[in-house]
Amino acid sequence: MARQLTPLGRALIVLCGFALLGYAGYRYEWFKKIGGLVAPDRKPEGTVSKDDFGGPVATTTEAPASSSAPSGGGTRLSRPIKVAIVTWGGYAGGIFANNGFAPTKDSVFFKDFGIQVELLVIDDFAKSRDAFRAGGDKGGVDIMWSTVDSYSLEYSGLQRLSPKAVLQYDWSRGGDAIAVDASIKSVKDLKGKSLACAEGTPSHYFALYVLTQGGLTNKDVQWKFTDSAIEAANVFKAGKVDAAVSWSPDVYVAAREREGGHILASTKEASNLIADIFVARGDFIEKHPEDLRRFVGGWLKGVDLANQNPDKAALLLSKSFSGVGLEDAKGMLADVKLPNYSENRAFFDPKGSLVNYHTIYKTAQGIWRKIGSVKDVFEPYQTVDTRFLEGVSEWFAQAQEAKPEFEFKTAPRTTTAPILTKTVSVYYPTGSSTLDENAKAVLETQVVDLAATFGSAYIRIAGNTDNVGNHDSNVRLSRARADAVAQFLVSKGFDRNKFEVVGNGPDKPVASNDSDEGRAKNRRTDFEVVPR
Amino acid sequence: MNVREPITNHRARLLALVGIGTFAGLWCLLSYADIIPNVILPTPTEVLKAFPTLHTEEALVRSVGWSLYRVSMGFLLSALVAIPLGLLMGTFPAVKAFFAPLVDPLRFLPISALVPLFLVWFGIEETMKIMLLFVGTFVYLLPLVVEAVENVDDLYLHTATTLGASKWQLVSQVLIPGSSPAIGEALRVMNGIGWTYVILAEIVNAPYGLGHLITVAGKRSHVDQIFAGVIVILLVGVVTDQIIRLINKRLFAWAE
Numbered sequence: 039m040a041r042q043l044t045p046l047g048r049a050l051i052v053l054c055g056f057a058l059l060g061y062a063g064y065r066y067e068w069f070k071k072i073g074g075l076v077a078p079d080r081k082p083e084g085t086v087s088k089d090d091f092g093g094p095v096a097t098t099t100e101a102p103a104s105s106s107a108p109s110g111g112g113t114r115l116s117r118p119i120k121v122a123i124v125t126w127g128g129y130a131g132g133i134f135a136n137n138g139f140a141p142t143k144d145s146v147f148f149k150d151f152g153i154q155v156e157l158l159v160i161d162d163f164a165k166s167r168d169a170f171r172a173g174g175d176k177g178g179v180d181i182m183w184s185t186v187d188s189y190s191l192e193y194s195g196l197q198r199l200s201p202k203a204v205l206q207y208d209w210s211r212g213g214d215a216i217a218v219d220a221s222i223k224s225v226k227d228l229k230g231k232s233l234a235c236a237e238g239t240p241s242h243y244f245a246l247y248v249l250t251q252g253g254l255t256n257k258d259v260q261w262k263f264t265d266s267a268i269e270a271a272n273v274f275k276a277g278k279v280d281a282a283v284s285w286s287p288d289v290y291v292a293a294r295e296r297e298g299g300h301i302l303a304s305t306k307e308a309s310n311l312i313a314d315i316f317v318a319r320g321d322f323i324e325k326h327p328e329d330l331r332r333f334v335g336g337w338l339k340g341v342d343l344a345n346q347n348p349d350k351a352a353l354l355l356s357k358s359f360s361g362v363g364l365e366d367a368k369g370m371l372a373d374v375k376l377p378n379y380s381e382n383r384a385f386f387d388p389k390g391s392l393v394n395y396h397t398i399y400k401t402a403q404g405i406w407r408k409i410g411s412v413k414d415v416f417e418p419y420q421t422v423d424t425r426f427l428e429g430v431s432e433w434f435a436q437a438q439e440a441k442p443e444f445e446f447k448t449a450p451r452t453t454t455a456p457i458l459t460k461t462v463s464v465y466y467p468t469g470s471s472t473l474d475e476n477a478k479a480v481l482e483t484q485v486v487d488l489a490a491t492f493g494s495a496y497i498r499i500a501g502n503t504d505n506v507g508n509h510d511s512n513v514r515l516s517r518a519r520a521d522a523v524a525q526f527l528v529s530k531g532f533d534r535n536k537f538e539v540v541g542n543g544p545d546k547p548v549a550s551n552d553s554d555e556g557r558a559k560n561r562r563t564d565f566e567v568v569p570r
Numbered sequence: 571m572n573v574r575e576p577i578t579n580h581r582a583r584l585l586a587l588v589g590i591g592t593f594a595g596l597w598c599l600l601s602y603a604d605i606i607p608n609v610i611l612p613t614p615t616e617v618l619k620a621f622p623t624l625h626t627e628e629a630l631v632r633s634v635g636w637s638l639y640r641v642s643m644g645f646l647l648s649a650l651v652a653i654p655l656g657l658l659m660g661t662f663p664a665v666k667a668f669f670a671p672l673v674d675p676l677r678f679l680p681i682s683a684l685v686p687l688f689l690v691w692f693g694i695e696e697t698m699k700i701m702l703l704f705v706g707t708f709v710y711l712l713p714l715v716v717e718a719v720e721n722v723d724d725l726y727l728h729t730a731t732t733l734g735a736s737k738w739q740l741v742s743q744v745l746i747p748g749s750s751p752a753i754g755e756a757l758r759v760m761n762g763i764g765w766t767y768v769i770l771a772e773i774v775n776a777p778y779g780l781g782h783l784i785t786v787a788g789k790r791s792h793v794d795q796i797f798a799g800v801i802v803i804l805l806v807g808v809v810t811d812q813i814i815r816l817i818n819k820r821l822f823a824w825a826e
Contacts (some may be wrong), residue, residue: 075628076631077631077635078625078626078631079632080624080627081627116824163789164789167789167791171607171609171610171793194790195790195791195792195793196609196791198608199609232587234775237786262774262775263774263775263777264689264773264774265773265774266589267687269686269773269774272686272689272690272710273689273690273694275690276689276690278690278694410627
């Protein structure tokens with residue numbers, strides 16, 4: 039006679055069944071597969087390394103021949119041009135030309151260029167984009183601020199407005215910086231540490247650049263993304279993270295107020311990395327090109343005036359921005375460089391400066407793409423309209439060619455510790471210090487960009503060999519090779535005094551000389567970035 | 571239509587559908603006809619197309635899971651603190667008088683202003699997010715619980731006292747059962763408030779989360795993704811709301 043199952047027995051059998059199913063699910067990775075379908079993870083991030091910066095910019099992407107400068111086309115605007123800015127010293131030129139934020143007839147913009155301009159401080163990033171999407175006719179703005187690196191990230195979202203970059207108003211020169219705790223002395227020490235910054239901002243880009251040039255990748259630190267740069271500085275100050283990237287003045291205050299905190303690197307050294315630009319709406323460009331041309335001209339006139347009268351510029355800044363005293367304003371001005379007409383022309387020319395709009399845009403876009411933040415690819419020339427810059431030449435007739443900005447008079451002090459050391463393998467024929475085409479190509483992609491981006495810093499070029507052969511001749515050879523590298527870089531337009539040449543020979547190995555592999559690692563050229 | 575004239579369930583549903591239909595129709599009209607530019611108001615098609623992208627590339631489901639976890643934890647925590655405290659305050663005016671000057675002004679607390687403070691106090695991991703959701707719901711829940719207890723009719727208390735109930739029995743047999751339907755309803759409202767704070771809570775260091783998803787979409791000007799994210803929050807909110815409603819109905823069927 040079949041026995042009746044007790045409720046407990048039934049429950050046990052069901053439990054066993056579930057256990058078996060569960061085991062099978064685990065064993066054959068059903069769960070993973072189902073999980074992948076129902077709740078897929080984000081696309082895995084690519085690894086960003088030193089090779090992602092400074093690659094050659096393909097010159098096949100020739101911009102379409104720019105039509106003649108716009109003048110007289112479209113209609114003239116009957117209201118002030120509205121421009122979104124943030125609390126930042128880089129706007130000194132425009133504030134000078136506008137005599138403050140509000141549209142006024144007592145301004146260079148009105149008197150010399152016949153336009154009125156309204157500068158609107160919108161510190162919240164997302165809100166400034168809302169204002170740009172709305173447009174100047176509907177309570178928003180016609181022109182917004184951006185940086186070349188973050189513009190390449192947000193371009194696809196704004197694409198429908200056909201926005202165009204029209205002007206560079208500053209280089210960040212100390213405005214962005216990495217604050218670190220006492221345990222971190224160089225970029226390599228950041229490995230495994232937590233790093234706070236606002237995602238997808240110039241801070242993020244600056245961090246990626248410094249990390250990768252110092253031999254790390256984006257995966258070597260724990261990113262702690264905050265909503266704004268100020269929050270990143272605050273969590274660092276509170277001791278919740280080991281490092282943070284933020285803006286001036288918050289980042290400097292945070293570094294000072296945290297026990298043992300200090301600044302690891304800033305755009306004072308990486309002087310040609312974060313470029314602030316104005317982006318205009320496509321419909322505005324189409325409807326009011328003449329107003330825009332006058333805006334660009336007036337702004338650059340303001341840049342000349344601000345560069346000539348820094349004290350007056352600081353006074354205007356402190357009067358205009360709320361909560362900014364005169365000393366603060368001077369500090370804000372010291373953290374930026376306002377490029378003039380010729381420097382702007384060189385910046386927007388693909389063959390102009392070594393580091394220019396096109397190289398930064400392309401590099402940044404590639405990096406965001408690797409991280410998975412952008413999908414669509416745009417050519418830099420699609421995102422820019424230089425006709426206005428070209429069209430203002432009449433006002434800058436006696437403008438001189440852009441001059442080298444930084445003078446290197448004395449050799450770097452040997453005691454100054456480098457911010458980072460970029461290690462590059464340059465191959466030479468045995469016993470020779472001649473650079474072949476291959477070696478030149480390596481230097482072109484790996485070092486020219488580094489040296490140009492760290493425009494204000496010294497570069498110490500240190501040649502190293504393995505221990506094969508005579509010690510003294512190895513030292514001599516490594517020095518000759520480092521010298522050849524320096525000569526090559528000088529031929530690219532750098533000041534010879536920017537480089538210090540060192541021949542270490544076999545004295546500073548990074549690996550054991552007992553194996554082929556180790557010896558290969560030791561045959562290297564180190565590029566140390568030394569702050570002035 | 572007269573004031574408070576009852577309508578049939580059937581009609582109520584019909585009117586609801588018409589309401590949704592009108593809204594959707596207006597959206598279609600304004601967006602497809604380009605009356606409002608699509609960079610401000612995306613078309614329904616664009617929003618629908620955003621879903622597959624969010625699913626395969628931005629870990630939408632995981633984000634829902636994480637946000638659900640944070641909102642539920644904040645919600646549970648505030649219930650755990652607010653219900654006993656509210657019971658005490660509603661039962662004993664002396665306790666209420668003691669806490670009132672601390673609790674009453676809290677309702678005016680600007681939660682968004684707390685974010686920087688909470689970052690510093692609780693760090694950037696989950697604790698900070700849950701604490702923010704806890705405080706955000708707690709300040710609303712506590713007064714509602716107090717009110718629920720106070721609204722229990724004195725008649726029941728008098729009757730129970732006459733029947734010889736002890737102090738403890740008055741609380742456990744009269745005040746708690748008498749106020750629980752209203753507390754259940756208050757909890758339902760709290761769930762809703764919790765979801766409104768999720769964007770704020772996930773503003774810092776939230777690799778997954780609906781709030782984070784929407785914030786990032788906003789920064790990149792992907793208006794379609796913002797709409798899709800908001801729709802998901804609305805859906806999750808409505809579903810959890812219905813679940814709590816159902817539980818309340820089961821537990822407090824007698825109160826109907």
